[in-house]
Amino acid sequence: xxxxxxxxxxxxxxxxxxxxxxxxxxxxxxxxxxxxxxxxxxxxxxxxxxxxxxxxxxxxxxxxxxxxxxxxxxxxxxxxxxxxxxxxxxxxxxxxxxxxxxxxxxxxxxxxxxxxxxxxxxxxxxxxxxxxxxxxxxxxxxxxxxxxxxxxxxxxxxxxxxxxxxxxxxxxxxxxxxxxxxxxxxxxxxxxxxxxxxxxxxxxxxxxxxxxxxxxxxxxxxxxxxxxxxxxxxxxxxxxxxxxxxxx
Amino acid sequence: xxxxxxxxxxxxxxxxxxxxxxxxxxxxxxxxxxxxxxxxxxxxxxxxxxxxxxxxxxxxxxxxxxxxxxxxxxxxxxxxxxxxxxxxxxxxxxxxxxxxxxxxxxxxxxxxxxxxxxxxxxxxxxxxxxxxxxxxxxxxxxxxxxxxxxxxxxxxxxxxxxxxxxxxxxxxxxxxxxxxxxxxxxxxxxxxxxxxxxxxxxxxxxxxxxxxxxxxxxxxxxxxxxxxxxxxxxxxxxxxxxxxxxxx
Numbered sequence: 001x002x003x004x005x006x007x008x009x010x011x012x013x014x015x016x017x018x019x020x021x022x023x024x025x026x027x028x029x030x031x032x033x034x035x036x037x038x039x040x041x042x043x044x045x046x047x048x049x050x051x052x053x054x055x056x057x058x059x060x061x062x063x064x065x066x067x068x069x070x071x072x073x074x075x076x077x078x079x080x081x082x083x084x085x086x087x088x089x090x091x092x093x094x095x096x097x098x099x100x101x102x103x104x105x106x107x108x109x110x111x112x113x114x115x116x117x118x119x120x121x122x123x124x125x126x127x128x129x130x131x132x133x134x135x136x137x138x139x140x141x142x143x144x145x146x147x148x149x150x151x152x153x154x155x156x157x158x159x160x161x162x163x164x165x166x167x168x169x170x171x172x173x174x175x176x177x178x179x180x181x182x183x184x185x186x187x188x189x190x191x192x193x194x195x196x197x198x199x200x201x202x203x204x205x206x207x208x209x210x211x212x213x214x215x216x217x218x219x220x221x222x223x224x225x226x227x228x229x230x231x232x233x234x235x236x237x238x239x240x241x242x243x244x245x246x247x248x
Numbered sequence: 249x250x251x252x253x254x255x256x257x258x259x260x261x262x263x264x265x266x267x268x269x270x271x272x273x274x275x276x277x278x279x280x281x282x283x284x285x286x287x288x289x290x291x292x293x294x295x296x297x298x299x300x301x302x303x304x305x306x307x308x309x310x311x312x313x314x315x316x317x318x319x320x321x322x323x324x325x326x327x328x329x330x331x332x333x334x335x336x337x338x339x340x341x342x343x344x345x346x347x348x349x350x351x352x353x354x355x356x357x358x359x360x361x362x363x364x365x366x367x368x369x370x371x372x373x374x375x376x377x378x379x380x381x382x383x384x385x386x387x388x389x390x391x392x393x394x395x396x397x398x399x400x401x402x403x404x405x406x407x408x409x410x411x412x413x414x415x416x417x418x419x420x421x422x423x424x425x426x427x428x429x430x431x432x433x434x435x436x437x438x439x440x441x442x443x444x445x446x447x448x449x450x451x452x453x454x455x456x457x458x459x460x461x462x463x464x465x466x467x468x469x470x471x472x473x474x475x476x477x478x479x480x481x482x483x484x485x486x487x488x489x490x491x492x493x494x495x496x
Contacts, residue, residue: 040331054305061302
């Protein structure tokens, strides 16, 4: 989620968490990270999102943020353990970076010769460390969002050549999304309407909860609602979002 | 807390969290980090620990860990914001490192010329980044606990010369504690007995909850219980704990 005003994700997370063991078999842990200014709240759990006590807190406690990344894990590589739960977090240039990956990279372990090393043993954390290593080599300090986007557009295809590489990345300033096989986006803006979850029999009317200037961008590998206009990414597309809309 | 068996800290945290706004004026945020193997659960909140919904979860949800670091903040430097809440986390040599500081370092900003940079603006996060920078320069890869202890014993006095520097540091394998002005330790082991909190009218009998081989080491700037034998650190002492006891 990326938005132009601090927004809570309790409604979306209700449906999303059902996929962690109920409506889908992503039962090998989950995680979520909320930026608040440059600060970060990071929750990971190796229990199923469908019935984790921490997921229950997230469903009911409206943490407001402009950049949120959540993930439910179906282990393809790496054991079921806390250190293998996405999203992963590292610091670079005095900002936290958060990364979640959907997919599977076969026998791809690019060389890590700098200062980022995986704690767990997933392909995902390994390529996140590689991405940060290459960003750090490409820029002496924090570049602009558009410069970072150009660098990421060079780096992503080098990874995507080795398997499925749908990912979300944020530093709290922008949210980058790359599709290799499947990723959808939805923008909610004025006039806000009623949304109906895919994974649970629940509707919400956003109209009384929002103002005319609010913009909220949602990204998911499968649409989260049945009655809204989710748009599919093309294969190989990398987009960047700030303030609830695509940054061009 | 450092222990030889996964242990929950719900009892200690109940009393500790009262100091975040009720029995003491450490009201400017709080945080706690639990290692589980190499993985980490990290919770920070800029609300008072005494009434934060996340602190409420921690009080009631028994997360079991062998290394836990908690902190309640009374802001001396840096704004009240999420990015300034302790404990701070970074990755080095493929392990997470967690750091919490009690004290105040006046006008001390050692030069950060490597790969760790503060996200917030506290003296504490700055010196944590410096400590990791110096550890990284001193060792090519993860050294033994005792080698790390020797390096930390060289580094800590260089910081402590500039102000109050009580700190806790853990990489999930060991817990290091340094006292500059005040730090207490308590070892609980067989035969376990009843403990009475200082900050709340609550007792617990650990005997039925433990086994004869359990060892739990607690560290705090003020004793957490009224009826146990808390020992004060000497000024300038740096000790390291593994498996619920001092590693010699």
